[in-house]
Amino acid sequence: MHRMARRAETIDLAVLGLLHEGPMHGYELRKRLNLMLGWGRVLSYGTLYPTLKRLLRAGLIEESPGSPTAVTGRPKIVYTVTDAGHEEFERLMSEAGPTAWEDDNFDIRFAFFSRTDMEIRLRVLEGRRMRLQERLDRVQRELSMTQAEVDRYAAELQRHGVESVEREVRWISDLIRAERGEGDPGSGPEPAPQPSGPA
Amino acid sequence: MHRMARRAETIDLAVLGLLHEGPMHGYELRKRLNLMLGWGRVLSYGTLYPTLKRLLRAGLIEESPGSPTAVTGRPKIVYTVTDAGHEEFERLMSEAGPTAWEDDNFDIRFAFFSRTDMEIRLRVLEGRRMRLQERLDRVQRELSMTQAEVDRYAAELQRHGVESVEREVRWISDLIRAERGEGDPGSGPEPAPQPSGPA
DNA sequence: GTTAGCATGTAAGGAGTTACATGATTTT
DNA sequence: AAAATCATGTAACTCCTTACATGCTAAC
The missing domain is CATH 1.10.287 (Helix Hairpins)
Incomplete structure (x- = not known):
């Protein structure tokens, strides 16, 4: 009873929703996210990359190595949404949380209305x-x-x-x-x- | 160069501004603050009381024991703004910080416009x-x-x-x-x- | 060739919430 | 006398930002 719906779900929702448009890597995702969240704040790498790792561990997204041009240490990692990720997306779109949660997420949900x-x-x-x-x-x-x-x-x-x-x-x-x-x-x-x- | 204007100053400004109306104790302050910040979020005790302690240490406010009815452990502590606190209030009202800071503080500043x-x-x-x-x-x-x-x-x-x-x-x-x-x-x-x- | 932008990450810290802990006073 | 509300505080935890660290690639 001490671990209700985290607020970080806003970012989860945004990432999962954006990845429905097709595979993307972190940097690109951040730019799109900043356009989307728009009015004010920007999302920092310090939030985005750990979030991607978490979604990956949870099996909601998958990473695929980009083009083989990247033979160096860190290749351009491209993320795709999995079936489980799609389910989670739908859950988050329809979930009825506490007032503050729903208020925080209204805009992002609205932006993805076409997918519901x-x-x-x-x-x-x-x-x-x-x-x-x-x-x-x-x-x-x-x-x-x-x-x-x-x-x-x-x-x-x-x-x-x-x-x-x-x-x-x-x-x-x-x-x-x-x-x-x-x-x-x-x-x-x-x-x-x-x-x-x-x- | 690693410690620019803290964002906590919003609460400082609100507390100092409200105390200009007269002495108040924490609980009352919180209610007024919640009315003032209003649209959404409420301020928790976990923020308010540490803030009051901090302002006290900084000499911006003073505590005076309330009525002598409170002879028990914790008397009703009533806070007053000091001269230094008044100066800090005026500084915060006129300060030009970074964009985000000024945006965050616009409403609270506006609410105190009568005092500038x-x-x-x-x-x-x-x-x-x-x-x-x-x-x-x-x-x-x-x-x-x-x-x-x-x-x-x-x-x-x-x-x-x-x-x-x-x-x-x-x-x-x-x-x-x-x-x-x-x-x-x-x-x-x-x-x-x-x-x-x-x- | 060097600057600017692409790209991925980690560590430390700030700011505030929730939940806990305690007790006095007022209302029912 | 029980319940509600007044009143003050602390500890743990969450979320996020800033600053750091690294290296590739395109443009000038």
């Missing part, structure tokens, strides 16, 4: 919306309880925060609507008819 | 706007370089991200305008005529 079915997509989206709404309610409750003189700037920060979350909720709601009524794209994302060829 | 002068406020706001714009430019550059088939959902996530940051930039711009032209509140925060009674 609609049922999962709706579950993830609705879970996200519910949590955002709960936070909104909590903050608004706390605000109404605090009748202490609110600082002008602190109040503005709160207002902006609430507005941002409300906007996020509307975004999610649009996405849910688009998922459900496929073919009725009022203002959602493009229909994009191609069914995504595998690899 | 306009010069600092403008500097912090303009710094924030500049960094957001830079990120926006970088992402847009990367997007134009990546002509690889973009996944439908990944693209939507990007679009939403860009939109959010653009909105943030507009918010900051409004605030800057409001700061500069005090008395010309087009659509900025409320004028709020009361000068905030101390405690």
